[in-house]
Amino acid sequence: MHIEINMPNNRSVAGLLFILIILTLSPGIYADGDGGRLFLENCAVCHGNSGKGGVGVPLALPEFIDNVDDAYLRKTIHHGRPGRIMPSFDNLSDSQVSAIIAHMRSWTGNKPPAYSSKQIAGDATKGESIYQQRCAACHGANGEGGKGTGVTFSRPRDLPVLAPALNNPGFLASASDSMIRETLIKGRKGTPMASFIKQGLSKKDIDNVVAYVRSFEQLAGSAALKKAAAETPYLVAESPNSLEKTIQSVKDAVLNANMRLIRVQNLDQGLVDADQENKKQVIIYSCGFNFLNEALKVDPRVGLFLPCRVSIVEHKGKVLVMTVNPKRLSAVFNNNELERLCDQMHQTYVDILEEATL
Amino acid sequence: MKSLVTIVIAFWLSLFHSAAIADNHVDPAHELLMVRISNTFPEAMNAVQQAVVNNGYKLMRVQRVDVGLTKSGYQTAEYRIVFFGKKKEIQSLSKKHPTLVPFLPLKLVVFAEGDETIVLGTNPAKLISFYPEKDLEPTFRRWEKDFLKILADVRS
Numbered sequence: 120m121h122i123e124i125n126m127p128n129n130r131s132v133a134g135l136l137f138i139l140i141i142l143t144l145s146p147g148i149y150a151d152g153d154g155g156r157l158f159l160e161n162c163a164v165c166h167g168n169s170g171k172g173g174v175g176v177p178l179a180l181p182e183f184i185d186n187v188d189d190a191y192l193r194k195t196i197h198h199g200r201p202g203r204i205m206p207s208f209d210n211l212s213d214s215q216v217s218a219i220i221a222h223m224r225s226w227t228g229n230k231p232p233a234y235s236s237k238q239i240a241g242d243a244t245k246g247e248s249i250y251q252q253r254c255a256a257c258h259g260a261n262g263e264g265g266k267g268t269g270v271t272f273s274r275p276r277d278l279p280v281l282a283p284a285l286n287n288p289g290f291l292a293s294a295s296d297s298m299i300r301e302t303l304i305k306g307r308k309g310t311p312m313a314s315f316i317k318q319g320l321s322k323k324d325i326d327n328v329v330a331y332v333r334s335f336e337q338l339a340g341s342a343a344l345k346k347a348a349a350e351t352p353y354l355v356a357e358s359p360n361s362l363e364k365t366i367q368s369v370k371d372a373v374l375n376a377n378m379r380l381i382r383v384q385n386l387d388q389g390l391v392d393a394d395q396e397n398k399k400q401v402i403i404y405s406c407g408f409n410f411l412n413e414a415l416k417v418d419p420r421v422g423l424f425l426p427c428r429v430s431i432v433e434h435k436g437k438v439l440v441m442t443v444n445p446k447r448l449s450a451v452f453n454n455n456e457l458e459r460l461c462d463q464m465h466q467t468y469v470d471i472l473e474e475a476t477l
Numbered sequence: 478m479k480s481l482v483t484i485v486i487a488f489w490l491s492l493f494h495s496a497a498i499a500d501n502h503v504d505p506a507h508e509l510l511m512v513r514i515s516n517t518f519p520e521a522m523n524a525v526q527q528a529v530v531n532n533g534y535k536l537m538r539v540q541r542v543d544v545g546l547t548k549s550g551y552q553t554a555e556y557r558i559v560f561f562g563k564k565k566e567i568q569s570l571s572k573k574h575p576t577l578v579p580f581l582p583l584k585l586v587v588f589a590e591g592d593e594t595i596v597l598g599t600n601p602a603k604l605i606s607f608y609p610e611k612d613l614e615p616t617f618r619r620w621e622k623d624f625l626k627i628l629a630d631v632r633s
Contacts, residue, residue, distance in 0.1 A: 164513040164595065173513070173590050206507050271590055352607035353579045381545070386571060386578060389537030390564045400571055400578060404540075408549035411542070415553070420509065422542055422558055422586040423599055434575040443579045447607075451508045451599060 154222030157215050161208060170226060173271050174419060175204060176281050179226045182307045187298065188234045192220045194293035202455035203264070203284055204418070232301070239296035241323075241330030249324055250331050254285075257311055262286030262335045266456065271419045282312075286335035299329050350447035354465075356472040358438040362399060362431065365438045365475060369403050369429050372474040376467050378405040381426060399433040410463070418454050427464070429471060440475055442468040511597040512628045518555040518587070521594035521631070525559055525587055528630035532623050534561040537582055554589040561585075566616070574613065580604060583620065585627070596631055598624050 159168060165175030178184060196216050199207035211219070224231060251260065258264055264284025283290055303325045306314035315325050358365040366383070373380055386400035406426035414421045430441045445468070449461040514521045526536055540558040547553060562582035571578050585598045601620035604613070 164511040168513065168515065168593070174595070271595075352604075353576060355576060386581060387562075387564070387567055389560070390535055390562055390567060390582075397568070397571075400575075402578075406545060408546055408551060412546060412549075412551040412553070415546075415556070419556075419588060419595075420511075420586065420597055422556060422588065423509075423584070423597065426540075426542070426545075428579070430578045432571070432575045432578050434572075439575060441576065441579045448599075451603065 153215075154218035154220070154225075157211070157219050158222050161211065162219065165204070170223065178223060180309075181227050181229075182309055184223060185227055185229045186232060186302065186305065186307070188232050188295075189220050190234070190236070190295065191293050191298055192223065193217075195289065196220075198289040198292045199453070200284070200287050200289040202453060203287055203289070204452070204454050205289070206453055207289075232298075234295045234297035234301065236295050237297065238333075239300060239326050239329050241326035241328070243327070243330040243334045245324075246327035246329070246331030246334075249320065249328050253315070253318070254328070257282040258285050262332065267417070285332050288336075291333070291336050296329050296333060299332055300325055303328060350444050352444055352447045353441055354444050354468055354472060355439055355441045356476040358431075358440055358476040360438065360476075362401075362433045362438050365440060366401055366403070366431055368475040368477075369431060369440060369471065372471040373403065373405040373427075373429070375474065376405075376407075376471055378407045378427060378467075380405050386430070401431045403429045403431070405429070410460070414457070414460050417456050417460060418452055420452060421457065421460075423451075424448050427467070429468075429475075440472050442472065444468075508600050508603050509597055510600050510624050510628055511595060512632050513590070514594045514596060514631060515592075516594055517592060518589040518594050521589075521596065522557060522559075522587055524631045525585060525596055525627075528627045529559065529561045529585075531630060532627050534563055534583070534623070536561050556586075556588040559585045559587060570613075570616065574608065574610065577604075577608060577613070580607075583624075585624075596628060598628075600624065 158170075162170075162175075162178075165173055166178050167173045167175075170179030171177050193216050195205070196208045196211065196219065199205045208216075259282075262285035264287065265282035267281060285291075302312070303315045304322075306312050306317070315328070316322075358368070360368065370380060370383070381404040383401065383403050385396040385398055386402055387396050404426055405428075411425055414425060424443055424445060428442065432439045432441065445461040445464040449457045514524065516524065522539075526539075529536055537560040540560070542558060543553045543556040546556070560582050561584070567581055571581060583598075583601070585596055587594060587596050589595075601617045601624060604617045604620075608617075
């Protein structure tokens with residue numbers, strides 16, 4: 120059997136080459152279709168595959184997506200929200216971000232608004248009094264925003280939104296004055312955010328509130344994250360006692376801290392046969408379930424460092440008692456709300472280490 | 478001319494190949510490595526444990542956080558922690574660097590979110606900033622690659 124293949128002539132090949140090269144070099148290589156894939160890769164883990172929320176806030180709400188401009192979404196993806204879980208995605212290229220935004224727009228299919236980037240003049244002092252009367256209940260007295268993360272564990276799914284932290288540097292860098300004003304004028308249907316015009320406020324009043332919100336830029340950024348970075352990653356104390364006595368002391372200290380002992384095991388349990396385990400590396404797991412439940416409500420990811428755990432190791436004649444340092448690890452979560460719980464857990468660990476190594 | 482056509486087509490094929498890999502891509506840029514799986518929790522738990530084993534690790538145990546919470550009267554969705562490691566690696570690291578023990582063995586958190594499941598771990602590369610000892614860095618880098626591979630396997 121003979122098969123003859125007709126090679127294309129040089130003009131056809133050149134034409135094909137030209138098209139391939141143009142397509143290859145095109146900045147729009149990440150088309151809307153890729154936006155769906157990029158969203159799944161980068162956003163869906165927190166915001167849900169269809170943007171309905173999870174650890175992160177819901178995005179696919181028409182009242183939200185149809186009232187924010189592309190610049191706001193672009194800057195939000197770029198800056199993230201320091202201390203509010205949303206990390207900065209500055210690893211994504213402009214074309215990738217554009218593709219993600221195009222995908223988000225496809226949820227409603229509506230044309231995005233266009234807001235001016237021009238600064239709005241207003242009297243921040245007058246705006247403050249209006250803000251404290253009408254905004255602070257949801258957005259916090261200092262613009263710190265609503266409590267909780269997205270909709271997982273921390274809040275029932277019938278609540279549509281989380282009041283944004285207006286003092287967050289990521290928000291302030293993303294939202295234009297015009298966008299904030301438009302939100303105040305229109306409100307957000309289906310949320311507690313009512314139109315200020317319908318509440319009887321004038322456009323001048325609204326401009327004053329915008330000026331006050333913009334004044335949050337003078338506040339410090341995420342102090343909690345900066346503080347965390349200064350901490351050591353683990354806590355360690357040397358015990359003056361034998362390994363056996365120290366293990367018992369740690370158990371007693373755990374119970375004195377009102378926690379329940381869950382498990383005592385050697386580090387390599389499960390890796391080697393029981394008779395081969397290294398009995399000089401012991402882990403004591405314990406839990407205050409009320410604390411655990413509270414922490415999971417604040418951030419469902421904290422299971423990475425919970426339940427509580429104390430490691431006891433005999434090394435070169437010394438007995439070391441160690442824990443992770445919750446203050447240091449809290450930075451991993453980019454969630455300022457964990458600060459209080461991490462401080463509490465840190466203090467519990469310090470108390471256990473001190474009591475067990477007396 | 479033919480060789481130029483071959484090069485351009487090969488480049489295009491490599492682009493499509495990259496896109497295919499990217500379907501299971503997990504972004505290492507952040508301190509937490511997380512994936513969402515469109516599987517129910519039991520299916521996802523199986524997938525995680527299988528992926529851990531397929532990537533050369535031994536499963537050590539599964540901590541049933543949800544069971545403890547439920548027994549204590551709290552409502553929760555399924556929430557488990559999967560511990561795993563390599564025998565020689567854990568033994569040698571813990572012996573040479575005892576202060577690393579609080580971070581051993583390796584673990585992944587798996588929790589249900591409706592009909593879907595979230596799997597996450599701390600990026601092991603984060604440990605590089607915690608432990609300045611130079612001999613540890615290659616291990617942390619390898620763990621990072623392994624975590625990314627495990628999470629990609631779980632998503633596929």
